[in-house]
Amino acid sequence: MRSYLKLRYQQFIKKNNLKSSKRRDLIFDFVTRTKGHFTADEIYQETLKIDPGIGIATVYRTIRLLVNCGILLEQTFGEKKGYFEVNDINSKHHDHLICTACGKIIEFRCDIIEDDKQRIAELHQFKINSHKLEIYGICSECQLK
Amino acid sequence: MRSYLKLRYQQFIKKNNLKSSKRRDLIFDFVTRTKGHFTADEIYQETLKIDPGIGIATVYRTIRLLVNCGILLEQTFGEKKGYFEVNDINSKHHDHLICTACGKIIEFRCDIIEDDKQRIAELHQFKINSHKLEIYGICSECQLK
């Protein structure tokens, strides 16, 4: 279902005279199989279980490659470190609800924001590329604690 | 006009058994006089002109103090470093248009987002504290280049 990602990955490799490798493929497989958001270290810890020889530098280099070819999106969620998610063109753009108590991240869609965005862009003569809406609060579970 | 900030600063100092000092006051003065967004290093460079003995650690410690007492808001704008702005209770919440070419940050207000936010919160049983909407694009000037 997400096979177009593999294609994009392979074409990017070819176009830039790079090579695929066992470790790159391992990281590609992990991220494209994983839903939601993950950090570089989480990718590292998971791939380490399968290939104990992998290094954190390879993880960071491959993340950069996947961001550059549009397979991964990078976010910060207000923190000073990167969170990554698959840029799935089959699912529409979504935004994030972030629980400041437990760190849980929930995705949601909001069409009205899409329209507003255009209105604001025209007002300031901006040519919009993307947006991020993050709503911070306390999730239902943490409200009970 | 922003004298309530000075009051809040002084009360916070007193309540937490801290002291005001020449250097803290200098940083407080700089940030409350400055419009828009600034980094820790920008505060440091500016205060350095007035007090060449000031250290970067004092700047960071004072920023933390001002964030804790609600005078400064911290943002990341997708980067892995902090940007600060005065939390002016007299002006309503605003969001940001960010030019990815020149880095310019423009503030705007959007009431519809305020309403949508509540709808989304109810849907996910979230108790909302705040939100950040960042729209990325190319500003009118950079479109001409």
Next chain:
DNA sequence: ATTCGTGCAAATGCTTTGCACCCAC
């Protein structure tokens, strides 16, 4: 005297990079 503020330098956390080596074609 005590308490807090400060500069300096070291430490931190996350990320990138230089380099020598390894592998695949």
Next chain:
DNA sequence: GTGGGTGCAAAGCATTTGCACGAAT
């Protein structure tokens, strides 16, 4: 055998912290 991939360690960058000293009460 050449070009790219990789681990390792070092460097980078923003930020925080330990410590000894300094200032104010």
